[in-house]
Amino acid sequence: MVGIVGKPNAGKSTFFSAATLIQVPIANYPFTTIKPNRGIAYITAECPCKEFGVKDDPANSICDEGTRLIPVELVDCAGLVPDAWKGRGLGNRFLDEIRKADAMIHVVDASGSTDLEGRPCPPGSHDPLEDVDFLTREIDMWLFQIVKRDWREICKGGDARSALESKLSGLSIRRADIERAISESGLGQKKLAEWADDEIMGFLSRLREISKPILIAANKMDLPGAERGLEAIKRRGLKVIPCCAEAELALRRSAQRGITNYKPWRRSFEILDGARLSDEQRRALTMIMEGVLKRWGGTGVQEAINSAFFDLLSAIVVYPVEDVEKLSDHRGRVLPDAYLVRGGTTARDLAYMIHTELGRGFLYAIDARTGRRLSGEYQLRNGDVISIVSAEKRR
Ligand SMILES: Nc1nc2c(ncn2[C@@H]2O[C@H](COP(=O)(O)OP(=O)(O)OP(=O)(O)O)[C@@H](O)[C@H]2O)c(=O)[nH]1
Ligand SMILES: [Mg+2]
Known part of the structure; x- marks a missing residue:
């Protein structure tokens, strides 16, 4: 399962709805989503049917003109605010959700038009890098709290590493990940009982990177100031995909209604039934074509989902x-x-x-x-x- 995470009002539910075509509440204020939304999205791969020149008959997946769509589970989480690990905002609800996540797509408002708590603010007035940093900090603090509470007990028995493993079970964290994080944090030779707090923290941070990798979807790329936000995130050396969830949602709905022939894995579309479009809708589609698809090479939604599985999880x-x-x-x-x-x-x-x-x-x-x-x-x-x-x- 891949979790869609981030602060409130960044566009997580828009991204989720665009990817799954499930209608969920979307609004320009924080905490629109309270209970997580679960749904099926599809990763796309080139179907071998073309290469082999056969007509296929898929059972567990779909073949759409030579593109194989393979179902994957997505969860749209509640928004995360600073100090969520202490239970602030809807903190625990959010964090409980990512227990089961194998990877996360962090939806960031790259345009800087919402503050750290998700309240609307003038575009460009909030630094999206703050959002990038705080999310990992919150998750690390949450993990720290989970293990620190029982640290003594974990260290008490003869096999502290197994005790740590069982403490972290239910978090989709494998023993091999734990061993790797210990060795990469330079703690291989040290007994767990001797780890200082900052060493525990360093270990957990590395463990999070290994067991719950994060991809950044720099969202709202249609807004002014977003390009600067995207560049700043890129300069950090993080894996980031420019994204416009709102455009993807509009395009997928237009295709559902037969107005366009848009497919999420294509970078353009044609209008099939222009008679049903109002002037405003036509303008919006032109904007999407020029300002998003041509400008950024796609809306980024399908690319982010594929990348979460193929790149982060090496699937x-x-x-x-x-x-x-x-x-x-x-x-x-x-x-x-x-x-x-x-x-x-x-x-x-x-x-x-x-x-x-x-x-x-x-x-x-x-x-x-x-x-x-x-x-x-x-x-x-x-x-x-x-x-x-x-x-x-x-x-
Ligand atoms: N301009 C622009 N607005 C977007 C985009 N994606 C989402 N929005 C808008 O951002 C606002 C918040 O969207 P949601 O999807 O509800 O955000 P969320 O992250 O799920 O918010 P919470 O559920 O409150 O945590 C809505 O007004 C959306 O229409 C985008 O790509 N561009
Ligand atoms: Mg939401």
Whole structure:
């Protein structure tokens, strides 16, 4: 799951609604969202159907003219304000939500037209870098509070690292991440009981970076002053995508109503049914085309979602099939499933993901492109079409 996070009034719900087409309250004041919104968005990948010249029949995903849409879960969180970790604003509600997040898209108002608490202010009068910094600080303080409360207890037993792991369980944090954060914080040789507070803090900060990576969506790029905000964020060396959630929402609604042929993964659109547009709507679409799509190369919403999975989480998409000739499953469906898996996943791992018995009886895999046999240790590559040969038949 990817969480959409940030201060109030930055455009999180607009981003969420544009990505999922779920209607949620959106308004120009803080704390419009109180309870988180959950929904399904899609990451996009080039579907192998074109390359293989086949007509596919997707089951767990969608193929739209050669673009494969793979469902992913998004959560639109309540706004976060300074000192949320102490319970200020809707603090705990926000932080509880990101427990389950594998990564976060931080929606920042790059135009600086809302203050740190989300109240409207003159464009350019608030520094978006403050927003960038405070969010990680809040999360770090929240994590610190969680472990510090029980630090003594964690250190008491013989296996402090396992105690720490169980303290952090439920936060989508893996043991390997903990070990990596310890070693990268230079604490590998030190007993947990000897860690000073600033060392605990340093460790948690690194752990957050590893286990809950953040992508910045510099939103409201249609407003004056946003470009300066974007440049400032870029200068920090952070991963950032210019974004206009409002434009994406307008475009997706126009396509839903058959007025345009917009697709989130394309950078332009045509008006199909101009007769149904008012002058104002037509002007708005022209503005979006000129001021957002041509200017920034897209609205940034689809790009941010893809980047969260492909870049932050190093995910890849693979297509398991049973019959390598027909590229079909046992029911004859061509390229039925697209699996979104972590980079480093092996052919054997994939077999287990499909079915335990398929994994247990794993003999070898076949690469549908080359016909080559692949061992269980073969690390899958993005776009692989793979058939698994197993001693145990699927029931
Ligand atoms: N100009 C401009 N306005 C935007 C954009 N995205 C969102 N907005 C506006 O920003 C305001 C806040 O949007 P929301 O999506 O409700 O913001 P939020 O971050 O969910 O706010 P909370 O739920 O209060 O935390 C609304 O008036 C939106 O129309 C954008 O890309 N450009
Ligand atoms: Mg909201």
